[in-house]
Amino acid sequence: MVRRFIVVAAAALALAPSAQGAVPTVNARAFIVVDASTGDVLAQHDADAHVPIASITKLMTVLIALEHTRPNDVVTVQRAAAEVGESTINLRAGERISVRELLAGALIQSANDAADALADYVAHGDERAFVAMMNAKAKQLGLAGTHFSRPDGLDAPHHYSTARDVTRLAQELMKRPVVRSLVRERTAVIEGGRTLHTWNDLLGVFRGLVGVKTGHTGAAGWCEVADVKRDGLDVYATILGSPTRGSRNADLAALLRWAFGVERTAWVIAPGRVYVRVPTAYGRAAVPLVASRSVLRPVRLDRPLVERVLAPAAADLPVRRGEQLGEVRVFSGRQLVARAPLVAARSVSRPGFFGRLGFYGGRTFSHIGGWFS
Secondary structure, eight states: OOOEEEEEESOSSOOOOOSSOSOOOOOSSEEEEEETTTOOEEEEESTTOOBOOGGGGHHHHHHHHHHHOOTTOEEEOOHHHHTOOSSOOOOOTTOEEEHHHHHHHHHHSOOHHHHHHHHHHHTTTOHHHHHHHHHHHHHHTTOTTOBOSOSSOOOOTTOBBOHHHHHHHHHHHTTSHHHHHHHTOSEEEEGGGEEEEOSOTTTTTSTTEEEEEEEEETTTEEEEEEEEEETTEEEEEEEEEESSHHHHHHHHHHHHHHHHHHEEEEEEEOTTOEEEEEOOSTTOOOEEEEESSOEEEEEETTSOEEEEEEEESSOOSOBOTTOEEEEEEEEETTEEEEEEEEEESSOBOOOOHHHHHHHHHHHHHHHHHHHTO
């Protein structure tokens, strides 16, 4: 068996210390900042606390609607939906409107009547049945800290979620092209000449922000879950329970700026880099080992990465190009962030009989010469 050894590099990347300092102070009940590519939580406060989430609820309502309808389905608005009040698109009882238009109303303008009309259509007018579907879906998605009582997010007993669950729900919704296209719109015109306006004040203001949803009620305060894609990063930030709209906007922007200051994308396993050269026999050149695949991923600037390279003390000949001879592992603290096989960058043949004879003969004469030197 080939004996193996471990080569440890002091740091895989020369990461500059973050200039952003500590996590910004946030005046809210709960918040969380997550890198969507890696799942790493960058910052959090009471992220699992049960709190009202207001109209962020509509993300689940939309998800259920997307699973049980087609965009061109036509909905007849029920009286209860038309009379729900607060944020609405002024639907009228008996009005016929497409699912696509209701989705726009629910996501862009956060319209309660649009959300309730979708729920009526899916559950055939049985709101309790629709809410049961919402809670079943939450359980399926692993949203253990979430329970719904209404499809629109208006204040109600036993209606709550968490910053962590809200973020997971938003990530699930953003897999849907129709959702991605709607939540990034600041205004839109839908059926009946209705003009929709977003409540998301950071859209078009904070670079790279592409959604997702805001919410506000007396019990919930001002809430938002945001998704920002820029510079190769995809970051979600959720704030629940801010005291004012301005405070929510300022704190959310501060958290996002901080997140983009402590992360960047980097080659944690570099393409074409020789990680180690493994000696061979018979005086042949050492075999350079390179990674079989490269890994580009977000890294924290304030957390140094350490490489561990596993390779044989010597390689048996012949060696074929692409043959796996080792492995590179990259750690952030104790967390393994990347690994890849190390393979031979070139082939090295085994010499024939006369080549081996010449090698041993050369070594013998060299040793004899040493006796007389």
